[in-house]
Amino acid sequence: MPVYQAESMPHATPRIGPRSRVTLHLSLTLEDGTEVLSTFGDEPLSFTMGDGTLAPGLEEMLLDLPAGAETRLLAEGAAIFGAPEPDLVHDLAVADLPADFTAAPGQVIAFATPGGQETPGTVLAVSADHVRVDFNHPLAHRGLHARVQVQAVR
Numbered sequence: 588m589p590v591y592q593a594e595s596m597p598h599a600t601p602r603i604g605p606r607s608r609v610t611l612h613l614s615l616t617l618e619d620g621t622e623v624l625s626t627f628g629d630e631p632l633s634f635t636m637g638d639g640t641l642a643p644g645l646e647e648m649l650l651d652l653p654a655g656a657e658t659r660l661l662a663e664g665a666a667i668f669g670a671p672e673p674d675l676v677h678d679l680a681v682a683d684l685p686a687d688f689t690a691a692p693g694q695v696i697a698f699a700t701p702g703g704q705e706t707p708g709t710v711l712a713v714s715a716d717h718v719r720v721d722f723n724h725p726l727a728h729r730g731l732h733a734r735v736q737v738q739a740v741r
Contacts, residue, residue, distance in 0.1 A: 600653040601740040607636045609649070612736040617729055631738050642668050642724075648733065654740040660733040667731065668724035675722040676711065690718050695725045 603609055610633045614625035626632050634640035636649075644667035648660055665671060681688075690696065690710045697705045698720070708720040 600655065602651050602653045603636065603649050603737065603740050604651070605636055608739075608741040609634060609636060610738040610740075611649075612734075612738065614734045615726075616732045616734075618732070623726065623731075627734075627736075631736075644668060645733070649735065649737075652735065652737050652740075654737055657736045658734075660735065662731050662733065664724065664726040664729040664731055668727045671721070671723040671727045676719065677722065678717040678719050681714075681716055681718060684718065696720075698722075 601607070610631050612626045612631050614622060614627055616622045632640070636646055641649075644662070648662060648667070652658065690713050692710055692712055694710045695707050696710065698708045700706055706722060707725050708722045709725050710718060711721050712719040
């Protein structure tokens, strides 16, 4: 009886694609070096592509990266979090805000939506009667550096 030897099939390194289960380390820093998010030095982030864990633009930047990859990416916040929409800038009457509310330009504050969820707003200007707030993602106007270390792709 003949003996057949199975040829070893080369194992392709899995790459990130739609619906991939991904484990990675991620950090985002502003152009001035301020770190706004990092999993380095902590547990890696595990998620399924498309599940809403990461912003769609950030997921798009990860597509086709192989397991084991470590890379640095430069992106505009608008490419990651969506282009700022002028309709999301609102003037809020000071009279409608809590009495102890104090705001300063540049401050990011969590606001409750009518549906009970929280959304961040960046204070643009403060006057005696109004507070101008930008409800676009706080990083949408910024240049960002991303560092990614892909641990696993399934």
